[in-house]
Amino acid sequence: MNHDDSLRQIRDALRAFATERDWERFHTPKNLAMALAGEAGEVIEHFQWLSAEESAALPEAGRAEVALELADVLLYLVRLADVMQIDLADAAQRKLAINAERYPADKARGSAQKYNRL
Amino acid sequence: MNHDDSLRQIRDALRAFATERDWERFHTPKNLAMALAGEAGEVIEHFQWLSAEESAALPEAGRAEVALELADVLLYLVRLADVMQIDLADAAQRKLAINAERYPADKARGSAQKYNRL
Amino acid sequence: MNHDDSLRQIRDALRAFATERDWERFHTPKNLAMALAGEAGEVIEHFQWLSAEESAALPEAGRAEVALELADVLLYLVRLADVMQIDLADAAQRKLAINAERYPADKARGSAQKYNRL
Amino acid sequence: MNHDDSLRQIRDALRAFATERDWERFHTPKNLAMALAGEAGEVIEHFQWLSAEESAALPEAGRAEVALELADVLLYLVRLADVMQIDLADAAQRKLAINAERYPADKARGSAQKYNRL
Numbered sequence: 001m002n003h004d005d006s007l008r009q010i011r012d013a014l015r016a017f018a019t020e021r022d023w024e025r026f027h028t029p030k031n032l033a034m035a036l037a038g039e040a041g042e043v044i045e046h047f048q049w050l051s052a053e054e055s056a057a058l059p060e061a062g063r064a065e066v067a068l069e070l071a072d073v074l075l076y077l078v079r080l081a082d083v084m085q086i087d088l089a090d091a092a093q094r095k096l097a098i099n100a101e102r103y104p105a106d107k108a109r110g111s112a113q114k115y116n117r118l
Numbered sequence: 119m120n121h122d123d124s125l126r127q128i129r130d131a132l133r134a135f136a137t138e139r140d141w142e143r144f145h146t147p148k149n150l151a152m153a154l155a156g157e158a159g160e161v162i163e164h165f166q167w168l169s170a171e172e173s174a175a176l177p178e179a180g181r182a183e184v185a186l187e188l189a190d191v192l193l194y195l196v197r198l199a200d201v202m203q204i205d206l207a208d209a210a211q212r213k214l215a216i217n218a219e220r221y222p223a224d225k226a227r228g229s230a231q232k233y234n235r236l
Numbered sequence: 237m238n239h240d241d242s243l244r245q246i247r248d249a250l251r252a253f254a255t256e257r258d259w260e261r262f263h264t265p266k267n268l269a270m271a272l273a274g275e276a277g278e279v280i281e282h283f284q285w286l287s288a289e290e291s292a293a294l295p296e297a298g299r300a301e302v303a304l305e306l307a308d309v310l311l312y313l314v315r316l317a318d319v320m321q322i323d324l325a326d327a328a329q330r331k332l333a334i335n336a337e338r339y340p341a342d343k344a345r346g347s348a349q350k351y352n353r354l
Numbered sequence: 355m356n357h358d359d360s361l362r363q364i365r366d367a368l369r370a371f372a373t374e375r376d377w378e379r380f381h382t383p384k385n386l387a388m389a390l391a392g393e394a395g396e397v398i399e400h401f402q403w404l405s406a407e408e409s410a411a412l413p414e415a416g417r418a419e420v421a422l423e424l425a426d427v428l429l430y431l432v433r434l435a436d437v438m439q440i441d442l443a444d445a446a447q448r449k450l451a452i453n454a455e456r457y458p459a460d461k462a463r464g465s466a467q468k469y470n471r472l
Contacts, residue, residue: 014214040395047148052146056201066202092192160274167271241359241360276391287384304449309394335371344377
């Protein structure tokens with residue numbers, strides 16, 4: 001990551017934020033994992049009664065709300081990775097490579113089957 | 119974001135991945151929100167029976183598993199933001215600014231209270 | 237609840253199960269809440285790529301898998317309520333009464349709006 | 355289940371509630387699974403910053419809030435089982451039997467290991 005990489009910027013901002021507020025004591029992996037799941041729960045609440053089509057055509061106000069919910073997920077995700085000393089961008093690249101192997105384009109095309117059922 | 123920003127790289131890789139597999143049809147916001155929450159659920163399963171201290175001292179094998187779970191969350195998060203045309207890095211910066219206002223360092227120091235109870 | 241009420245039977249079975257295995261120490265509300273959310277995450281993973289119609293016409297094998305996932309959610313839910321000394325059936329009846337007030341049939345008919353937007 | 359079994363009473367109340375409001379159309383298994391996970395997310399938000407000890411000694415106001423969150427989980431769980439024609443009490447008994455086999459008391463005593471690692 002570059003000095004101005006967005007994940008790195010967020011990580012550094014969250015570190016400073018926690019230090020300034022003496023919040024490191026609350027930021028155990030266990031607690032942050034809970035916060036992450038709680039925010040993911042808030043994301044789905046926006047979509048639970050919508051059809052697929054409605055979910056793809058959210059009014060601007062709803063889209064703006066979802067944007068901030070996704071931000072919450074990202075903030076806890078970056079903070080959790082940081083306190084666990086996990087390089088999130090690196091893990092994502094490794095998972096992308098695993099997925100490319102698990103889901104070869106010719107076998108997975110148009111299918112929502114899990115890799116072990118392809 | 120720069121051309122080589124990590125969130126941008128992941129977004130572009132996921133776009134190509136979906137196109138090559140004809141997966142856009144599955145990638146509605148509703149479905150991606152579910153996938154995101156499902157992955158967040160897998161993250162917490164790693165920590166549910168651990169004490170705070172154990173969660174902060176995970177053996178290397180467990181840490182490597184969690185790294186790939188966090189990657190899964192990030193991949194669905196980036197993909198969901200992309201199909202909704204949400205700039206995730208921008209939303210995160212905006213949410214950081216909101217949090218800074220909601221949780222002034224002098225009032226929030228050492229407290230886990232929600233902002234509306236500070 | 238009667239002596240043979242199903243929620244009561246499950247509660248009693250789980251109490252005995254935990255005692256016999258010396259699991260009370262793991263069964264804090266915090267841990268059980270995580271386990272509950274983890275199981276709910278497993279439920280949604282069954283449905284994330286399905287259309288609404290497909291989700292309503294699951295093949296028998298899938299339906300049997302979901303039945304056991306729902307059972308997992310119920311078991312942790314009953315156990316969590318028990319360790320918190322919450323009467324789950326009573327709470328459900330109270331919430332049903334609240335919902336009946338929040339969503340009058342004539343105003344809520346055919347609408348998926350949240351009560352504060354009706 | 356008896357006529358006055360609590361799960362059966364809740365199931366019947368929810369059926370009538372949905373019919374009176376013409377909500378069956380929204381109550382696909384997919385949507386109800388999302389609602390279930392969303393409510394589970396609200397449960398964990400109550401506990402995320404608490405220590406294990408604090409979670410076990412919630413003030414009365416917090417406990418009352420959690421009771422209604424658990425009720426929400428139960429209501430969606432019962433409704434989801436019903437639309438899928440799953441007998442929840444029966445599934446729970448079957449899962450209890452599976453768990454008893456997976457976690458023999460003498461092997462599982464005092465251990466939080468998953469059954470496949472015992």
